[in-house]
Amino acid sequence: xxxxxxxxxxxxxxxxxxxxxxxxxxxxxxxxxxxxxxxxxxxxxxxxxxxxxxxxxxxxxxxxxxxxxxxxxxxxxxxxxxxxxxxxxxxxxxxxxxxxxxxxxxxxxxxxxxxxxxxxxxxxxxxxxxxxxxxxxxxxxxxxxxxx
Amino acid sequence: xxxxxxxxxxxxxxxxxxxxxxxxxxxxxxxxxxxxxxxxxxxxxxxxxxxxxxxxxxxxxxxxxxxxxxxxxxxxxxxxxxxxxxxxxxxxxxxxxxxxxxxxxxxxxxxxxxxxxxxxxxxxxxxxxxxxxxxxxxxxxxxxxxxxxxxxxxxxxxxxxxxxxxxxxxxxxxxxxxxxxxxxxxxxxxxxxxxxxxxxxxxxxxxxxxxxxxxxxxxxxxxxxxxxxxxxxxxxxxxxxxxxxxxxxxxxxxxxxxxxxxxxxxxxxxxxxxxxxxxxxxxxxxxxxxxxxxxxxxxxxxxxxxxxxxxxxxxxxxxxxxxxxxxxxxxxxxxxxxxxxxxxxxxxxxxxxxxxxxxxxxxxxxxxxxxxxxxxxxxxxxxxxxxxxxxxxxxxxxxxxxxxxxxxxxxxxxxxxxxxxxxxxxxxxxxx
Numbered sequence: 001x002x003x004x005x006x007x008x009x010x011x012x013x014x015x016x017x018x019x020x021x022x023x024x025x026x027x028x029x030x031x032x033x034x035x036x037x038x039x040x041x042x043x044x045x046x047x048x049x050x051x052x053x054x055x056x057x058x059x060x061x062x063x064x065x066x067x068x069x070x071x072x073x074x075x076x077x078x079x080x081x082x083x084x085x086x087x088x089x090x091x092x093x094x095x096x097x098x099x100x101x102x103x104x105x106x107x108x109x110x111x112x113x114x115x116x117x118x119x120x121x122x123x124x125x126x127x128x129x130x131x132x133x134x135x136x137x138x139x140x141x142x143x144x145x146x147x148x
Numbered sequence: 149x150x151x152x153x154x155x156x157x158x159x160x161x162x163x164x165x166x167x168x169x170x171x172x173x174x175x176x177x178x179x180x181x182x183x184x185x186x187x188x189x190x191x192x193x194x195x196x197x198x199x200x201x202x203x204x205x206x207x208x209x210x211x212x213x214x215x216x217x218x219x220x221x222x223x224x225x226x227x228x229x230x231x232x233x234x235x236x237x238x239x240x241x242x243x244x245x246x247x248x249x250x251x252x253x254x255x256x257x258x259x260x261x262x263x264x265x266x267x268x269x270x271x272x273x274x275x276x277x278x279x280x281x282x283x284x285x286x287x288x289x290x291x292x293x294x295x296x297x298x299x300x301x302x303x304x305x306x307x308x309x310x311x312x313x314x315x316x317x318x319x320x321x322x323x324x325x326x327x328x329x330x331x332x333x334x335x336x337x338x339x340x341x342x343x344x345x346x347x348x349x350x351x352x353x354x355x356x357x358x359x360x361x362x363x364x365x366x367x368x369x370x371x372x373x374x375x376x377x378x379x380x381x382x383x384x385x386x387x388x389x390x391x392x393x394x395x396x397x398x399x400x401x402x403x404x405x406x407x408x409x410x411x412x413x414x415x416x417x418x419x420x421x422x423x424x425x426x427x428x429x430x431x432x433x434x435x436x437x438x439x440x441x442x443x444x445x446x447x448x449x450x451x452x453x454x455x456x457x458x459x460x461x462x463x464x465x466x467x468x469x470x471x472x473x474x475x476x477x478x479x480x481x482x483x484x485x486x487x488x489x490x491x492x493x494x495x496x497x498x499x500x501x502x503x504x505x506x507x508x509x510x511x512x513x514x515x516x517x518x519x520x521x522x523x524x525x526x527x528x529x530x531x532x533x534x535x536x537x538x539x540x541x542x543x544x545x546x547x548x549x550x551x552x553x554x555x556x557x558x559x560x561x562x563x564x565x566x567x568x569x570x571x572x573x574x575x576x577x578x579x580x
Contacts, residue, residue, distance in 0.1 A: 061202075062439050064486050087267040093430075094544045095497050098441045099490040116490025120441035122199075148199045148429055 028058055035124065035143050043140040048131055050140045054117075061122055061146055064099070067114040068107065071131060078110025085130035086114055092124055122148030167190075181420050191404060191416060197422050204396040205389050205567075208435040211280055214482035216293045217328060217376045220383060220549065227579075228326045229381030232374060234578040236287045237318055238302060240266055240309030246301070246378065249273040252576040255509050256385060261520025267306030270453050272520045275513060277569055278381040278506055282440040283487045287502045287518045289442060289464025290490055292479075294379035296471040299371060303347045311352040312371040313344035313359075318379065319370065337367055357546025368470065372477035384575055387508040390567035392419075398447045421554055424447065427545070428534070431504040436563070442501035446536050446543030447517045455540045456518070459501035499541030509566045525562055529555050 040051035053068040071079040088097040098120045105113040119125060125144040132139070192200060201207055211221075219225035232238065233246040250256040256276035263269035279285070285297035301307035302315065319327050320334055328334060340363060344355035356364065391410060398407035404492055411419070421517070422428045433439050440458040449455045466488075471477055473485035482489070502518045516522045522531060526574045534557060535545045569576060 004298070012301070043508070059263060062434050094542050095443070096495070098492055099487075100492045107544075116486065121433060121441040123430070147195070147202075148423065 035145060037143050037145055038140065040070075040142060041142070042074065043131065043138040045138045047136045047138040048072065048079060048140065049074055049076065050129065050131070052127070052142055058081050059119065059144055059146055062102055064116065064118045066141055067128065069099075069103070069112045069114050071112065071133075073109045073136075074094075079131075079133050079136075080106070080108070080110060082110075082112065082131050082133045084112060084132075086127070087130075088117075088119075088122060088125060088127045092123075093121075119144075119146055122146045150276065161359070170501075174490060175508065192399060196420075196423060197400065198430065200419075201400055202433060202459065203392075203423075203429070203435060203437065204400065205387065205393045205435050208278075208281075211383060211525045214280070214293060214295075214379070214383075216478040217295045217379055217477040218382055219376045220295075220371075221366070222330065222380055224326075225330050225377045225380035225482060226384055227381075228323070229377035229379065229576060229580045231323070231326065232378050232382055235322075237322065238310055238315055239455040240305070246298070246306045247578070249301075249307070250276055252569075255494070255512055257456055257513055259514070261515050265301070265307035265308065266309035268353055269304070269306050270456065272515075273517055274505060275386050276382055276511070277387040277435045277508065279385070280379075280439075281436055282503070284440060284462075284466075284503060286462065288458050288465075289503055290455070290462040290465040291468055291469065291471075292473050292485075293471075294382055295372065295375035298375040298378040298382070302374075303345055305348055310348060311342050311345035311349065311356075312367050313352075314342065315374060316340065316367050317342065318484065319374065327370075327373070327463045330377065331370075337366075338469060339363075340367070356489060365476070368477055372471060375471070381575065384571050386394070386570040387506070388568040389568035390508065390565050392561075392564040393567070395419075395564070412560075413561040414557045415564055417554070418557035418559070419564075421550070421558050422561055425552070426548060428532075428557055432507050437507035438504045442498065442503055443544050444497070444500045444502075444538050444541050445532070445545050446538035447502075447531065448521055448536070449539040450519045450521055455500070457499060457540070457541075458518075460498035460541075463498060467491070467493070497541070500538055501541070507562065507565055511563045526555070526559055527559050 017101050039053070040049070042049055049072040051070040053070065054065065055067060056063065057067045059065075069084065071082050071084075073079060084103045086101045086103065088101065090096070097118065098117045099118045101116040103112045104115045108111055123146060125146060126141050127144065128139060128141045130139050151157040164293060187571070195207050214220040233250075236245045236248070238245065248265060249258045249259055249263045259272045261272060265274040267309065280294055283292060285291040285294060286300070288478065289301060296467050299312075302310055303312065313386055316337055317340070317410065317528055320337055340359065341355040343352050344359060344367075347353060359367075361377070395407055395415075398410055400405075404461040415520050422432075431439050431441070431443050431445075442462075444458070466472055473480050473488045474482055477487075510516075511525060516525070522528050529550075532545060533548045533550045535543060535547045537543060
């Protein structure tokens with residue numbers, strides 16, 4: 001009797017685990033219902049106020065273009081000496097960007113030129129910026145929903 | 149009697165009532181149809197219309213400049229390139245020209261699973277219409293310009309099977325005037341060996357290594373110029389409007405009814421799948437119906453050939469190529485080489501990735517895929533519907549769950565993408 005009980009319990013637990021794993025997988029691959037596509041936001045730990053200004057609006061597909069990134073401290077002072085890593089990804093696809101965008105110029109007053117952006121398809125993209133300045137390191141991610 | 153009369157009268161009333169009812173029903177139907185035709189629900193939403201506009205041939209921007217080739221838009225260079233394209237003397241056996249595999253009558257491809265030059269290649273010949281719009285050339289993108297691409301097959305032992313020193317001698321012998329009119333005087337080449345090049349041929353390689361670096365560079369420059377002339381010609385080969393474009397012209401002008409005479413309901417449904425649930429437009433987007441990027445879609449490998457690495461190798465060959473945009477034979481300033489400056493390298497996702505070809509005229513070009521693995525368009529659709537695991541790396545596609553009817557609709561739509569080649573007729577035949 002007891003053995004059978006454990007069997008049911010084990011089976012139930014496995015099933016629950018499978019359901020949970022599936023839910024996590026589906027959740028990870030679906031854009032949230034209300035995707036935050038704001039182009040100006042506070043970084044994850046709240047250290048920077050960051051804005052993206054694409055040179056082409058709306059952001060095109062299959063076209064190399066640049067963005068300007070504006071980085072301020074949370075209280076609105078320009079961050080003049082940031083080191084920035086750029087990466088992009090499509091959460092619903094098994095690929096990232098066809099290019100490797102980079103910050104190529106410090107334009108002053110907290111503005112930085114990001115060159116080499118190209119998106120090869122419409123849909124949900126996430127652009128992430130890893131920002132370091134003396135004493136501050138933080139990340140910020142922007143969602144883009146590009147027209148197919 | 150009266151009861152009888154009444155009942156007769158009643159019967160007569162019943163007899164008339166269905167007529168009235170029928171008449172009323174007919175009126176309602178006609179009125180509904182009239183109202184419906186005035187307030188026809190649109191076939192395409194605003195968002196879908198934006199997507200469709202992006203696929204329209206009229207949305208194709210002007211040819212992008214090629215800063216790496218200062219002769220790209222020189223008509224004289226195009227005419228010279230046209231001659232070179234059809235000249236079989238530029239090969240190891242005097243029998244192979246570019247046009248041997250890129251046949252104008254077949255959309256500049258050969259209809260074979262694998263290209264056939266002096267030997268059999270391990271990839272399918274790609275068509276050329278609109279090729280100048282692509283930042284990357286070859287299935288794996290191992291070249292970043294049309295002129296650099298043209299040089300590859302010339303020295304590939306299974307394609308033209310020649311060598312660059314041999315080609316320089318041939319140019320001096322047969323095309324001195326044409327060459328010099330465009331590129332300036334040919335230097336003295338009388339002291340060069342008859343063949344030679346850094347290629348997969350021991351004799352040619354030994355001869356090449358015996359040459360001075362200055363002579364090698366001189367030969368490379370002439371060889372590059374040859375490619376630049378061929379590229380100037382190939383830039384003129386563009387796709388012409390298909391029935392699809394006529395349909396889009398009508399739809400985008402808001403003419404629902406003319407559009408309905410151009411596309412039947414199956415073709416409309418196929419287009420809806422193409423830009424919707426079929427996910428085709430993810431990679432086959434823009435007016436040329438390709439994003440010119442690289443994708444692993446799990447196409448089965450050929451059992452008779454090693455599994456190719458695709459973009460994973462192509463990207464390294466491109467960076468090592470002396471004829472790339474940043475090389476000494478390119479006319480571009482380094483700032484003009486944006487694609488190369490910001491190229492993505494060393495990603496695990498690149499294994500078995502290949503460039504999606506343009507789908508324009510796709511129904512004229514079986515067999516399909518990078519090595520002609522799939523014989524028919526219907527079988528291609530079945531492949532995307534099932535999305536099998538990739539023979540190498542990871543497939544980027546997922547099963548679509550299309551019904552038999554939907555697959556037939558998608559196929560019907562793909563048949564609407566065929567149009568003429570948009571080029572002067574003289575470019576479609578060998579030079580006189």
